[in-house]
Amino acid sequence: MSSRRGYGILNWFCPSLFFCCCWILFNAHPPFSGVLVVGLRYMVFLELFLQTAEKHFMVGHRVTYYVFTDRPADVPRVPLAEGRQLVVLEVRKYARWQDVSMHRMEMISNFSRQRFLREVDYLVCVDVDMKFSDHMGVEILSPLFGTLHPSFYRAAHEDFTYERRPRSQAYILREEGDFYYVGGFFGGSVVEVLQLTTVCHQAMVVDRANAIEAVCHDESHLNRYLLYHKPTKVLSPEYLWDERMLQRPPFLRKLRYVAVPKNHTEIRN
Numbered sequence: 348m349s350s351r352r353g354y355g356i357l358n359w360f361c362p363s364l365f366f367c368c369c370w371i372l373f374n375a376h377p378p379f380s381g382v383l384v385v386g387l388r389y390m391v392f393l394e395l396f397l398q399t400a401e402k403h404f405m406v407g408h409r410v411t412y413y414v415f416t417d418r419p420a421d422v423p424r425v426p427l428a429e430g431r432q433l434v435v436l437e438v439r440k441y442a443r444w445q446d447v448s449m450h451r452m453e454m455i456s457n458f459s460r461q462r463f464l465r466e467v468d469y470l471v472c473v474d475v476d477m478k479f480s481d482h483m484g485v486e487i488l489s490p491l492f493g494t495l496h497p498s499f500y501r502a503a504h505e506d507f508t509y510e511r512r513p514r515s516q517a518y519i520l521r522e523e524g525d526f527y528y529v530g531g532f533f534g535g536s537v538v539e540v541l542q543l544t545t546v547c548h549q550a551m552v553v554d555r556a557n558a559i560e561a562v563c564h565d566e567s568h569l570n571r572y573l574l575y576h577k578p579t580k581v582l583s584p585e586y587l588w589d590e591r592m593l594q595r596p597p598f599l600r601k602l603r604y605v606a607v608p609k610n611h612t613e614i615r616n
């Protein structure tokens with residue numbers, strides 16, 4: 348693997364307020380990672396996210412966590428290993444959780460152009476309401492990678508929850524589709540992530556103008572993009588799992604990044 352400046356992970360979360368966060372990893376071959384935390388309620392996830400990332404994520408590499416948030420003062424101080432740093436990037440908030448989630452594409456696109464292109468080689472974009480629970484290293488890195496959604500890795504493509512209304516820019520025909528990718532874990536080189544997030548954001552702008560919102564929001568647009576721009580690596584659901592919703596099948600020996608239980612109604616409203 349050759350990389351000039353780093354790998355990156357982006358993870359985000361935001362509830363009623365807007366807060367987001369990213370990470371960057373710098374090393375001889377540095378990665379970058381990012382998280383979005385918008386809103387006070389999603390801020391409760393950030394500490395465990397950072398603590399477990401320090402334990403499992405790109406250990407031994409130089410990492411920058413970019414935290415996008417509307418509440419910079421509330422970002423927890425978590426001790427970071429040498430060569431790892433946290434950068435807080437202030438962003439605006441949106442009233443609806445769906446808008447917070449969808450606007451991640453716009454934020455990553457803008458910050459990629461403004462600074463990530465210069466600062467890191469790879470971006471990893473992840474949900475913040477999660478924790479790392481096993482090793483996650485440079486094996487995930489590739490020019491463009493997506494992750495199989497843990498609820499759909501065994502499903503037939505006709506049953507994927509793709510957007511099926513032709514009026515939406517995220518529309519996918521019944522007979523099309525390779526995989527159903529999860530919205531909470533994707534990434535790649537900064538150039539590829541810039542392209543992906545720009546296209547997805549523009550598609551959401553068109554949808555809004557046409558008064559339609561894709562069924563799974565940014566995840567629907569991510570799926571449409573990855574159908575026509577094939578990822579160079581597809582990660583198994585080991586890389587994003589939800590133990591509350593799903594029983595771990597015996598062939599999945601490790602769960603590396605798992606959902607932290609949350610009360611959806613309470614946290615989102």
Ligand SMILES: CC(=O)N[C@H]1[C@@H](OP(=O)(O)OP(=O)(O)OC[C@H]2O[C@@H](n3ccc(=O)[nH]c3=O)[C@H](O)[C@@H]2O)O[C@H](CO)[C@H](O)[C@@H]1O
Nearest residue numbers: 359360361362363383384385447474475476530531564566
């Ligand atoms: C694991 C998984 O399947 N994740 C996807 C799923 O999200 P979830 O159903 O897990 O939604 P969620 O509540 O985690 O929201 C997605 C993310 O947006 C951020 N956030 C959201 C609201 C808010 O007020 N503040 C805030 O910071 C935060 O980083 C959060 O993790 O569906 C969403 C779209 O419907 C996105 O595609 C998510 O990536």
Ligand SMILES: [Mn+2]
Nearest residue numbers: 474475476531
């Ligand atoms: Mn989530």
